[in-house]
Amino acid sequence: MLCSKIREETDELCRTLEENEDKLRTASELADVLYHAMVLLAVKDVRIEEVLQLLRHRFSQSSIEEKKSRKSNS
Structure with missing residues (x-):
């Protein structure tokens, strides 16, 4: 739902x-x-601070770098 x-x-x-x-x-x-x-x-017991940390990391790198990092974390 x-x-x-x-x-x-x-x-x-x-x-x-x-x-x-x-x-x-x-x-x-x-x-x-x-x-x-x-x-x-x-x-899901995920704190908003965890999400904000991920966003800060994403905004600190280029979109190409960010996409590469997601593939390596999968």
């Missing part, structure tokens, strides 16, 4: 781009995605 909700909310977020909806609608849909993603993190 949780994954279907995340998929639904993500689809609604994407539609804000496709249908050129305003910033408030986009922010609202992203808030829904983030909320349900945070619930999933809690279910």
Whole structure:
């Protein structure tokens, strides 16, 4: 049920781009995605700090380097 909700909310977020909806609608849909993603993190016992650490690492390298590092971690 949780994954279907995340998929639904993500689809609604994407539609804000496709249908050129305003910033408030986009922010609202992203808030829904983030909320349900945070619930999933809690279910999986993943701390938001772990996610932020991964994001900091990704933003500190080029996209080519980041993709290579994901392949080597698989």
